[in-house]
Amino acid sequence: MPADLRARYSRTAEGRAWLAALPGHLEAGLERWGLTADLPPGAEPWNGHGGVVLPVLRDGAPAVLKVAFPHPEAVVESRALALWNGHGAVRLLEADQDSCSMLLERLDAGRWLQDAPLDRARDVWGSVVRQLSIDAADGPAWEEFEHAAAKAERWSDELPAEWEHLGRPFPRWLLEAALEVCQTRGAVGRRAGRDVLVHADLHFMNILPLPGTGAVPDAGSYRAIDPQPVIGEAEFGVAPVLWNRIAELPRSSPELALLERCTDFSNAAGLDPETARQWSLTREVQNALWSAAKPGHDGDLARSLWVASTLAGRTLEGLPAAHELPEPGGAALR
DSSP, X not given: OOHHHHHHHTSSHHHHHHHHHHHXXXXXXXXXXXXEEOSOTTOOOEEOSSEEEEEEEETTEEEEEEXXXXXXXXXHHHXXXXXXXXXXXXXXXEEEGGGTEEEEEOOOTTOOGGGSXXXXXXXXXXXXXXXXXXXXXXXXXGTTSOBHXXXXXXXXXXXXXXXXXXXXXXXXXXXXXXXXXXXXXXXXXXXXXXOEEEETTOOGGGEEEOTTOOSSOOGGGEEEOSOOEEEEOGGGGOGGGTSSOGGGSOSSOHHXXXXXXXXXXXXXXXXXXXXXXXXXXXXXXXXXXHXXXXXXXXXXXXXXXXXXXXXXXXXXXXXXOGGGSOOTTTOOOO
């Protein structure tokens, strides 16, 4: 198993139990779906933050076997992929809910959108969002997804309580800016909006091209992976492209450039930039409180506060400069 996956899940009894069961889950998946591993001898499988991905062959065709740690997001991932059915997202071929295992089409894991120029990434991201934004519907297939407006209602109570519990880690005005959004976009205050299925973690590293698409794949050749599915306004999903790749903002006026990026990416996906700004501000305040509660996440906290306060129009003083902020992942400030 990859070393970083072992290190991450060795910290708790639940994680250690999952690591111990993981080889059995992989073997069971290989047998259940008639697969053969497609790795050179001694090579490690791929992995993300919350699961392992094994390249496989089924009847000679390439695919991947993914086994995820059984957290709430992993449980509903296959439900969302089944609804998207390969349109904008990686195609789900098989799934076993009991082991959080999925057989997926294989994408080109060596060419994620993280490495593409930002203008190119913007166009691809917008194309993917348009494909993913299928209208929400009633029925069993939709019942397990939380609504973004319901999240906002819940945050109206949780954010102030957590802010007080953590010793008021940032100014009250920023908290109130997030709460105002919760009131206007929550289930009670919301007056309009189209409900779609939203990939709430659609950052650049979660978008990969299909294999064999040439040196510069067209925008329609990219697919999203690792969804955090939510029902609601598509603008809820803009935030991850704002809290990633901050170092690439112009040094002369990164604050203005962040707001411009929000507008540009929203326009590329046919979304409302103001609604995207509001949701992104609130999501980053929520991220800031999460980071404030976790030792060693001062870098993530500073980045979230910079993004949230900049989107609120009043960048907090005392934070590192934009180009000194670490990328997401819990990095500590130097």
